[in-house]
Amino acid sequence: MVLRSIKLALVLVWYFLATATAYAQEEGAATARQVVEKFQAELIEVMKNGKQLGYAGRYEKLKDPVSNSHDLTKIARIVVGKEWEKLSEDQQQNLVDVFSRLSIASYAHNFKEYSGESFVFDSEEETARGGVVVHSHLVVPGEKDVKFDYMLKEKGPSWRIINIIANGVSDLALKRSEYTAILQREGFDALIAKINEKIDNYSKQ
Amino acid sequence: MLMNKLNGNRYGKIKQTLSGMLIGAAVTLSGCASTGGVEQQVEANPVDPYEGFNRKMYVFNDTVDDYVAKPISDAYKFITPQFVQTGVFNFFNNLKNINIVLNDVLQAKFQQSAHDTGRFAINTTVGLAGLFDVAKQFGLEQNEEDFEQTLAVWGVPQGSYLVLPFLGPTTARGIPGSIFDTAANPVTYVGAPVQLVSMLNSRANAEGALKFIDEAALDPYVFTRESFLQWRHSLAADGKVDVSDDLLDFEEEALEDDVNATSGQTAAAEQDASGNTTNPKAFALKLSADNKEFEQVSNSFSSTAQSFDATAKSFEEASNKIDQLKFK
Numbered sequence: 035m036v037l038r039s040i041k042l043a044l045v046l047v048w049y050f051l052a053t054a055t056a057y058a059q060e061e062g063a064a065t066a067r068q069v070v071e072k073f074q075a076e077l078i079e080v081m082k083n084g085k086q087l088g089y090a091g092r093y094e095k096l097k098d099p100v101s102n103s104h105d106l107t108k109i110a111r112i113v114v115g116k117e118w119e120k121l122s123e124d125q126q127q128n129l130v131d132v133f134s135r136l137s138i139a140s141y142a143h144n145f146k147e148y149s150g151e152s153f154v155f156d157s158e159e160e161t162a163r164g165g166v167v168v169h170s171h172l173v174v175p176g177e178k179d180v181k182f183d184y185m186l187k188e189k190g191p192s193w194r195i196i197n198i199i200a201n202g203v204s205d206l207a208l209k210r211s212e213y214t215a216i217l218q219r220e221g222f223d224a225l226i227a228k229i230n231e232k233i234d235n236y237s238k239q
Numbered sequence: 240m241l242m243n244k245l246n247g248n249r250y251g252k253i254k255q256t257l258s259g260m261l262i263g264a265a266v267t268l269s270g271c272a273s274t275g276g277v278e279q280q281v282e283a284n285p286v287d288p289y290e291g292f293n294r295k296m297y298v299f300n301d302t303v304d305d306y307v308a309k310p311i312s313d314a315y316k317f318i319t320p321q322f323v324q325t326g327v328f329n330f331f332n333n334l335k336n337i338n339i340v341l342n343d344v345l346q347a348k349f350q351q352s353a354h355d356t357g358r359f360a361i362n363t364t365v366g367l368a369g370l371f372d373v374a375k376q377f378g379l380e381q382n383e384e385d386f387e388q389t390l391a392v393w394g395v396p397q398g399s400y401l402v403l404p405f406l407g408p409t410t411a412r413g414i415p416g417s418i419f420d421t422a423a424n425p426v427t428y429v430g431a432p433v434q435l436v437s438m439l440n441s442r443a444n445a446e447g448a449l450k451f452i453d454e455a456a457l458d459p460y461v462f463t464r465e466s467f468l469q470w471r472h473s474l475a476a477d478g479k480v481d482v483s484d485d486l487l488d489f490e491e492e493a494l495e496d497d498v499n500a501t502s503g504q505t506a507a508a509e510q511d512a513s514g515n516t517t518n519p520k521a522f523a524l525k526l527s528a529d530n531k532e533f534e535q536v537s538n539s540f541s542s543t544a545q546s547f548d549a550t551a552k553s554f555e556e557a558s559n560k561i562d563q564l565k566f567k
Contacts (some may be wrong), residue, residue, distance in 0.1 A: 140455065203466050204469060212465070
């Protein structure tokens with residue numbers, strides 16, 4: 035009998051603690067999963083209004099969601115690899131700016147319409163170095179699901195996306211190979227010119 | 240959804256396109272190679288030691304595509320009604336299932352082979368020789384297997400990245416893979432007209448992927464290479480993302496950068512330390528991976544019986560659904 039009441043008390047305490055921490059999380063910093071799900075919801079929302087918004091409208095709507103959920107500075111830095119240190123401070127800033135615009139522009143261009151797509155959360159796992167990978171997939175009616183794996187790192191109080199792996203293809207790895215190849219072969223100005231050209235093309239379609 | 244198209248099975252199809260014209264290509268190429276532009280040798284990529292040659296092949300294929308394949312494919316897409324295009328796609332896609340089942344078995348994925356056999360049987364019968372993808376409506380999605388993946392599962396190393404004239408991107412392991420796949424595809428043994436339609440269908444379906452590359456790539460050659468290699472890797476690993484793999488390098492580098500900013504010496508020391516600790520870890524990882532393989536094989540054998548049950552069940556379900564359709 036005593037044992038039973040202790041057990042009950044313990045369960046109550048545990049329950050209380052669990053709800054308390056849940057509240058704390060909601061009020062304070064978002065977890066990695068929350069960051070991803072918020073961004074996905076915002077993306078779907080823009081897709082739903084994609085046609086009316088047009089490219090410029092989608093770009094404006096996605097500007098904050100993308101910059102707030104992604105660590106664009108860090109991504110820009112990883113994407114040029116060791117070349118980063120060879121760049122002047124102005125060049126580094128220039129790269130981060132142009133790269134951020136490219137990221138938003140490619141979202142605005144590729145997620146332009148809605149045909150019943152939805153994101154589904156699968157699982158979450160921690161990496162060896164304190165990162166978190168959120169596994170999810172995009173359900174596209176009539177087509178095969180697309181796997182989306184988000185790699186996040188802690189930045190200040192919150193989590194930020196630093197890589198997206200779509201159906202096994204890592205965006206970060208892909209961009210890194212491209213950007214370092216261009217920097218080595220053609221130099222910094224050519225890289226910036228090419229990124230700007232892409233942004234222009236995205237805005238035209 | 241362009242993202243989807245990029246990663247789909249399209250590259251494989253480009254690869255298959257125009258097979259058998261390799262010899263003709265070799266002749267034309269000798270002229271092509273000498274006219275290549277200025278070559279800047281940069282840090283050689285370990286997976287792509289023949290980058291100079293590969294880039295020339297890439298430009299060659301691109302030109303052939305621009306002037307021959309794309310116009311024909313565009314005409315086909317313009318003339319042919321969508322339902323015919325879908326039917327043609329389904330027909331050739333269904334024939335691929337024979338090869339998929341073979342490779343399921345070679346990889347000891349017996350449950351999956353039962354699934355794919357069921358898919359093939361349903362589409363060949365109810366789906367009128369594969370023209371309709373009925374199995375998809377029943378929730379039987381097509382798996383993607385080929386002999387290159389089988390070789391990967393068997394432990395054959397990937398080898399260098401290669402761009403073949405007309406055939407497109409592949410790897411040293413992909414060449415025997417394609418030969419096996421071609422041999423296991425009935426299309427190989429019928430007349431040239433059918434093969435031509437098959438090629439046309441492949442090119443038409445690659446349109447989305449090629450357009451995406453055009454739009455997104457800063458360096459289309461590198462973009463194609465990286466996405467091809469990653470996509471093949473992901474298929475061989477059955478879509479499992481290896482968290483501990485390349486991502487860790489990025490993190491390490493980012494971390495290094497952070498430390499570098501404050502003091503160079505600690506960075507070096509940390510690198511040393513991390514270098515020392517990763518070795519035994521990597522070894523342990525390998526051991527556990529080996530273990531896992533054994534487990535997988537024994538698991539898959541024990542699941543054979545189960546898979547037969549599953550097939551029977553899926554047939555039953557399918558016939559139930561067909562009955563329901565009839566009533567409607």
